[in-house]
Each structure stands twice: as structure tokens, then as C-alpha cells.
Amino acid sequence: MTTVAPDAPSAPPAAPGPAVAARLVEVHKRFPLGQVEVAALQGVSLDIRAGEFLVILGPSGSGKTTLLNLLGGLDAPTDGQVEVDGQDLGGLTDRELTRYRRERVGFVFQFFNLIPTLTAAENIEFALELVERDTKRVAARTAELLDQVGLAERADHFPSRLSGGEQQRVAIARALAKNPPLLLCDEPTGNLDFRTGIRVLTLLREVTASQGRSCVLVTHNSVIGDMADRVVRLRDGVIEEEIVHERPRDPAEIRW
Ligand SMILES: Nc1ncnc2c1ncn2[C@@H]1O[C@H](COP(=O)(O)OP(=O)(O)O)[C@@H](O)[C@H]1O
Numbered sequence: 001m002t003t004v005a006p007d008a009p010s011a012p013p014a015a016p017g018p019a020v021a022a023r024l025v026e027v028h029k030r031f032p033l034g035q036v037e038v039a040a041l042q043g044v045s046l047d048i049r050a051g052e053f054l055v056i057l058g059p060s061g062s063g064k065t066t067l068l069n070l071l072g073g074l075d076a077p078t079d080g081q082v083e084v085d086g087q088d089l090g091g092l093t094d095r096e097l098t099r100y101r102r103e104r105v106g107f108v109f110q111f112f113n114l115i116p117t118l119t120a121a122e123n124i125e126f127a128l129e130l131v132e133r134d135t136k137r138v139a140a141r142t143a144e145l146l147d148q149v150g151l152a153e154r155a156d157h158f159p160s161r162l163s164g165g166e167q168q169r170v171a172i173a174r175a176l177a178k179n180p181p182l183l184l185c186d187e188p189t190g191n192l193d194f195r196t197g198i199r200v201l202t203l204l205r206e207v208t209a210s211q212g213r214s215c216v217l218v219t220h221n222s223v224i225g226d227m228a229d230r231v232v233r234l235r236d237g238v239i240e241e242e243i244v245h246e247r248p249r250d251p252a253e254i255r256w
């Protein structure tokens with residue numbers, strides 16, 4: 001039973017469905033290619049809900065990376081809007097956009113993209129130092145992140161001494177360093193054997209469920225869609241289909 005103090009303010013009206021973390025509105029992206037243009041995205045509208053694990057499936061060339069880059073503020077649409085937390089990224093100054101990229105999004109890539117001359121811990125510290133100067137806090141947060149991804153013992157290893165799966169876990173820790181509300185993953189298991197891939201997907205699911213973070217994972221591997229709250233199929237820069245999973249599968253049950 002809940003009790004309400006007599007002078008409590010009345011409850012706000014119920015929100016219509018879960019909060020929207022990010023939104024694409026009629027987004028087009030065209031790239032010049034010699035005398036012609038490539039239409040990478042052709043009118044994509046999509047809401048990304050707070051706390052959801054969204055998988056975008058599509059064959060090579062369907063516009064997946066382009067879509068992630070727009071959400072991450074690495075590129076701007078030719079037409080249409082990209083909104084995050086209700087704010088149009090196109091309306092931000094360069095400085096605000098830089099801040100957005102640094103603090104609000106975490107990227108995970110197919111080839112991990114760790115700096116080879118820095119250890120696992122230093123790769124994470126490097127990302128943290130962009131937003132945190134206190135070296136004690138940087139070290140403590142780095143240790144916490146390495147522990148979270150199960151690599152506390154590998155802190156001093158260079159990427160070349162880590163397996164592919166371990167490198168990807170360092171990359172995930174780095175992406176989470178600033179505790180971003182939006183995690184963007186571009187074929188994160190594309191370079192891993194399936195067992196290692198499943199472990200990485202399990203970790204991504206865990207770190208998304210905590211703290212209401214949203215994750216957008218793009219891949220050509222359709223079975224990965226089974227673990228998503230929602231799957232969107234992209235073809236030739238157009239959303240073809242959208243499937244909501246009331247009960248997403250545990251990544252551990254997926255095979256490919
Ligand atoms: N910087 C670019 N310059 C020219 N064409 C590009 C560029 N980036 C992507 N494209 C083209 O846009 C289309 C979609 O690419 P992309 O988003 O990378 O697809 P996916 O990630 O699904 O493989 C492809 O035809 C690709 O060649």
C-alpha cells in the first residue's frame with residue numbers, strides 16, 4: 001500500500017510509453033561519389049527508447065554504420081533531424097557537439113580500435129582523462145571498469161597480448177568509462193569466434209540493463225536480433241521491418 005501525504009503535489013500525468021533517448025526524423029544521408037551520389041539513408045525515422053537494447057540488422061552497404069555515426073554525432077544528416085534527449089544535434093555548436101561525443105556516447109567497433117602502445121588500463125584512462133583530471137579518481141574508475149568486464153588481472157597487458165574477446169572487453173570498458181546514456185556498437189562480434197562473441201553480447205546486455213542505458217547494436221548477423229528488445233531491419237537505407245520481442249532471448253542461448 002502506498003500512502004500519500006495530504007499536501008503532496010498531485011502526480012504528473014502518465015507519460016505515453018517509455019522515454020525516448022534518441023530519435024531520427026526523416027533522415028537522409030547522401031555521399032558524393034564522383035559525379036553521382038550514394039544514398040546511404042533514405043528517409044529513416046526511428047525512436048530509441050531509454051533503457052532499450054535495439055539491434056539494427058542489415059546486409060553490408062545497407063546504411064548501418066552511417067546511421068550509428070549520425071547518432072554518435074560523428075557525421076550530420078543531409079536532410080532530417082537527429083535528436084538526443086529532445087535536442088536536435090544539428091542545432092549544437094561545434095563545442096557542444098564535441099562535448100556530446102565525449103560524454104554522452106560510447107562506441108564499440110568491430111576491430112576494437114584500442115591504442116596498441118597503451119596497456120588495457122591506459123586505454124581506458126586515456127578516455128577518462130578527457131573528462132576527469134583527478135588522477136586518483138581516474139585510476140579508481142579504471143580499476144572498477146576493468147573489474148566490471150572481468151579483466152582486473154589484465155590491466156597491464158598491451159592489446160597484442162590480449163585475445164580478441166579480451167580486447168573487445170577493454171573496448172567496452174573504455175566506451176563505458178564516462179557512463180554514457182547511449183552505447184553504439186558497430187558489428188561488435190564481427191571479428192570474434194562465436195563463443196567469445198556470446199560472452200561479449202552477454203556483457204553488452206548486462207551493462208545496458210543497468211542504469212537505464214540504451215544500446216544500439218548494428219550487425220549483418222540476424223540471429224543476434226533474438227537477444228534484442230526490438231529489431232529493425234534496414235535495406236538500402238530504408239527501414240523494412242520492425243519486430244518487438246516481449247521476451248528477448250538470453251544471449252547464452254544464441255548460436256551461429
Ligand atoms: N564516406 C562515404 N563516402 C561515400 N560513400 C559512403 C561513405 N560512407 C558510406 N558510404 C556508402 O553508403 C552506403 C552505406 O554504407 P554503410 O553505412 O557503411 O553500410 P553498412 O555499415 O550497412 O555496411 C554504402 O553504399 C557505402 O558505400
Ligand SMILES: [Mg+2]
Pocket residue numbers: 064065066186
Ligand atoms: Mg558498416
